[in-house]
Amino acid sequence: MTRNIFLRREVKHWLAVLLLVASLAGCAMDQESPLTLPAGAEPSAKLRNDHGITHYQASRYMDALLQFMQAYSADQETGEIHFNIALAFHKRGKKNKAAEHFEMARKFAHDNEKILTSKLLHQYLE
Numbered sequence: 001m002t003r004n005i006f007l008r009r010e011v012k013h014w015l016a017v018l019l020l021v022a023s024l025a026g027c028a029m030d031q032e033s034p035l036t037l038p039a040g041a042e043p044s045a046k047l048r049n050d051h052g053i054t055h056y057q058a059s060r061y062m063d064a065l066l067q068f069m070q071a072y073s074a075d076q077e078t079g080e081i082h083f084n085i086a087l088a089f090h091k092r093g094k095k096n097k098a099a100e101h102f103e104m105a106r107k108f109a110h111d112n113e114k115i116l117t118s119k120l121l122h123q124y125l126e
Contacts, residue, residue, distance in 0.1 A: 035112070046071075
């Protein structure tokens with residue numbers, strides 16, 4: 001009887017460890033952060049993008065998305081803005097919109113390695 005209780009506890013322990021490892025592996029793609037704009041970026045786009053980053057880091061993804069969209073209104077051809085919009089849509093579960101903006105981020109990446117090597121971007125686009 002004591003042995004069965006010990007085995008059940010051990011099995012539960014290992015199941016908990018496996019679940020933790022699996023959840024951490026799944027979250028690894030979610031660890032990407034929004035990007036700042038390059039030097040010389042349009043000033044209002046930079047301001048809105050910076051505000052969006054602050055909201056994103058505080059897990060206020062809708063507020064972040066609103067700020068990133070305002071940055072986009074000021075500059076529609078900056079890959080970092082599209083990347084940030086995609087991250088916010090991803091966090092809100094809007095996969096089609098995230099994919100659309102990841103595609104635009106790649107198009108306007110201008111050799112930005114953080115965009116071009118993003119695991120999350122590649123997960124969406126390949």
